Amino acid sequence: MASKSIVLPPLVPYPRLSWRSNMLPEEWEACLDAWISLTEAHLAIPSPDFVRISAKDESLPNFLASYFAETALSHDENSLANSSTTKRLRKQAYLLFHRLVGVDKSPESLLRWEVLADVCKVYGKEKGSKVTTLVWSKHSSIIEGSLGSVKSLLTEELDAGIKGDLKGSEIQLRRLNQLLHASPEAASFFMAGDDFVDALISCYKLMNPPLRKVIISTIYLCIIGLTEGPNPRFSSLVDQLYSLSAAAEAHKKGPTNVNDSLVAELVTVTPVLKQLQQRIDASGSGSSRAKSVIATLQGFRKPGGSGRPLRLVKKKTDKGKGLADTDNHENSGVHVHQMSLISQVQDLFPDLGSGFIVKLLEEYNDNTEEVISHLLDGSLPPSLNNADRHEEFELPNEPSSSHADLVLHSTPPQLPTRRNIFDDDELDQLTVDASRLHFGRRNPDQTADDVLQDRSTAPNKAAILSALAAFDSDDDERDDTYDVADVGGTVDSANPEESNPENNSQQSAHDETLFRAYKSSPSIFARDATTRRSKERAAIRQDTGMTDEALEGWAVMLSRDPRQMRRLETRFATFKGEQTSLESTSWKAVEGEEDGNGNGNRSRGGRIRGQGRGGRGGRGGGGRGNGNVAGTSGDKETDVARQRKEANKGSRANHNRREGRARKMARGGFPG
Template sequence: MRIHTPYGFHMAPELALSNSGTYYLGFEKKVIFDDTLQKCLDSYLCFAPRRFDELVDAPSTVLHMQERLQRSIFLTFLRISTHKESKDHFITPSVFGEILYDNFLFDIPKLLDLCVLFGKGNGALLQKMIGNVFTQQPNYYTDLDETVPTILQVFSNILNKCGLQQDGSSAEPQKLEEKGRMSPSGMALQELKDVVFYLCDTSTTLWAFLDIFPQASQNFQKHDFLSRLASFYELMIPELESVIKKWTFEESSLQADLWRRLSHARKKMVEISHIIINQTCLQPILENSSDSIQSFVEEFLQIFTSLVQEKRFLRDYDELFPVEDDVSLLQQASSTLDETRTSYILHAIEAAWEGNRRHKIPAVGPASQAADGKCSAAAERHSKSSDRELQASNNHEEENCAGAAAAATFSKKVSGVELDSLITQVKDLLPDLGEGFILACLEEYSYSVEQVINNLLENRLAPSLQKLDRSLPRQVQQEPPTLLSSRANIFQDDEFDVFSKDSVDKSRIWKGRRKGENTKHFLNDKRLIAEQKERYSQYSVVVEEVPVEAGTVQFYKDDYEDEYDDTYDGNQVGANDVDSDDELISRRPFTIPQVLRTKEQEEQNEEQEDEEESEEETTKPDHFVQDPAVLRERAEARRINYYAKKGFRQDNSATVVGNARGQGQSRDTLQERRKKETSKGTRANHNRRSLADRKRNKGMIPS
């Protein structure tokens, strides 16, 4: 149920009846129905200076007023996006979403401008604000889907303005009545400036929005945004770089500013691509289980497979965000990863780096900050709050812009004949310069002869080069030693190394197997004994004779002698009687040792042993027929003993033994007897009982 106010403002009943919410509703009505407030907010978002916009010098009071205005605008939008100020002042989420959407309080262009203006330093608040807007009104996702084709059309318009043709079905053929398309080199300076400014502003705005609200990456990728962006990057960026380098500018500051903006646009387009890939592929792989990530892995492989032709884009992307790390993540997360496709992608990236060396962005130091002073002078005049933080955080993005455009592309290492040729080209035009100074200039400007000559003629060298002596000679580099002179192996400095020694003990060298010494010669060799004797003689612990001085004889006589005492060797120890032969034989019979026996004696002994064993055995009674009862008892005993060893206990509960005749039988006894009578034919008598019953039943045998 809705209540319609006189102003046409739709409110929930609980809000319309609340007297405490008068101020809260007054603000909402002011925002909705005050056209001047809407125009003020929209105009500020459209015309507020961005980070790279040049500002005229203004008094401190004006700058302070601008900071206050910027803060007020941001707080106003933050208040508009809040549907609940307190427990008493609030609007229901559904009604709040309808108010935002129906009255155009927010739209996609406004959200983009908010992100690019207030994103730095206010990321958490902006993220909460934009997330609240999209959550309460999902129709904004539909508007975003309709906005992405417009953004892609912007890129196409830039290409058409520069006379470039984008591949794909989206490219339109040139009409007959149109004039020939102009290349960037034939454009006017103002047109070139507008293109660079427009490209920088567009890429920065898109990056700021996706950085604050990465959930929008899905909407961008629905329209194949990455492929179109990479194709635009491949066509536009090298062309604009070439034009800016070759253009003759009246003011060097303008060339530096254009180069700085183009470098910033390059980096932001690469970061946009990374945000989309991370949000649509990598982040879901990390958050989901291994069973449900196959679609995201396939999406990642499909994206990079479609980008293998864009070598410049791949090289710049891999420099900031190495693709090899992402592939390693996929290999750890998925066990079914297609190694062929990943190898194809990695080889394509390596091919994109051919002829270029991998370049890492250096850390910002005092030298680089000084070199970037001229390029960032305009931006530093921005407001001292948010824009100054933006400038400080992005110093590493700006390359050295002093003089003509510097460090245009990733340079490769030049040496040898090619380096000598470059030095000669500069020296032919400026012969008073030393080769060492020319070499330092070439290294500073990525071995670009044109840039070096231009900066030398206009006296716009980098500060590090201005301090050098212009007649500095080139240092002669010593050639590295050859491999033969720096030989090193397992025989290095051993006793047989002829490369490090002139004399070698040839007695220790022989060919083939060395002939050993015989035993007699080895035993007669007393050199070791002589060496040991000489060694121990130095310690004076072993002497053959001890010299005895006068008066010490009695002392040595009292010493203990450890020689053998043979005093009682002649005495007979034990009994003197001799044992008789009979006693010895009765104790143990004499036997010939086994070693001294002959074969015949061994056979006789074996026969005697067999006879003795047979005599010891008891004679068995020769019964023709033994008593069956005894045999049954023995068999039963063996059977019981056998089952006892096996752990089997016989169950004798089923017995057919009953009471005496005339006393009657129990029911169990009768049942067991009946079972025995029925089943006894299935055992030892081979069914004779059952067959006999069959014959009797047929009448063959009289009963």
């Protein structure tokens, strides 16, 4: 009879993060102690009384639902998550929830898919799978109704494309993935039929990277879920794989990019095909049908997309400005390159903490596919299997204790102030009227029509008319083209190079000395120590008074300036008048050539006589002598050449022009 008199106070809902941040630590600890005491009291009630008292207490479902939701939302932000009191409350909440859903008449508010998804995220796959299996075994109709409503809603929104609520669908899918990861029954429920999968494939065509990422995670978890549980559904799995293969083939025939499809991305970034092959082989139910469809899907893998990408890690250079703590320095930079790998694993396992994922990556050499495979198979080593899966990675914040003592310095002088034209004005002296100050436009509502209608600032019409009357349009402007004062200064026609004849003669003498030395031996101007100590270099330095650098620079500039080289060669040529004869520069035939050779002379136009255009032999070119029409009068060969001058012009149509002119003149025409 004593048990009938048990009366426990109600539990208040778990507050939001914004409320918790405004509470003092002492107040928060008192709330945690109160919740722990009440949950322990409910767990201590015997089973018959638990059904009568706790199962009918409306405050328990409200507290548990709010606790799971807020803990899941602030899973990575709660600074008190590692305290002993928080861990104790977390354990008591799980035990109380497990006991409530295990009774025949559980509160329906705890059987919604949102609560189950939050439980799976907070407690991980192992504990979440136990709870979901219990719910499906005792309350399958209720959970199917909850999942059916969200399935139809997501299918409708995803099929709507850009007209649907894409952001809301992304949030719903991200939350649903927690349940799909831990519950094979939920994955099988969503894979039943083709409407949900077709909606995912259709919505993936939209260029929405965050939503695409969530869709890949959803379809991956649904496919893997068909192979898990006590009764894997391999026949349904093969049917779904055939549907994905058909969708990929249809996308391949379309106008869009072949690699920009859900199937190509799925088989490239996730180890889904490898996992399916291993699980089918392990079950012993492998068939040629399953192997063929897996091989077909393997062909849609993106080129170069398999394997873990190599990332270059740029290490910070130690500039030696202080004594660094070696341990802290290594711990703070060793995991920087793993941030992207951690995000890849957390996309599929959001309940895992970053610290636990770092341990997994270190165990499997940063291979995300191997990490995901072991997590799905539950084949982690004992050291990792018993570790805290919610552990967060924290960078060390403790400063190094080995810093050198700071040296005292005198106060640096005050920086000079800059002055401008606005100094000491009314705004600088703060004497301006506050009514004249405004942000932005003085009158934001004023339009262009208002400005045109406002005549207060318009110019005076009388002033404009008087200015026009004073203007004489017939008055020519003065032509100041040749005014020296207006040109901008006179031009000095003197040659600045001839202003100092002594300097010019001295420079000319130096140039001659340097040029003759350069022409005799350019190695004198080499830029090495041996040449600088040589006698030849010393003689040049003494003659010119120039340094070694100036001499070497002069030689370098001369070698780079061919025009200067030619100019100096012209000025300082070594010609002294010893030339006694002038050689002919025109071409003449070699004496002794036969007269019958047509190559001996050139006809007009520069061709060799006896040769026609295009390399063919000329007409009538052979057998000519070596006479010249410009030779000495009375010479036999010259006379013959003059007689035969017009002989071969018929080949060039000169006779036609000559005869045509003769006929024209005979008819009485005039020349020209």
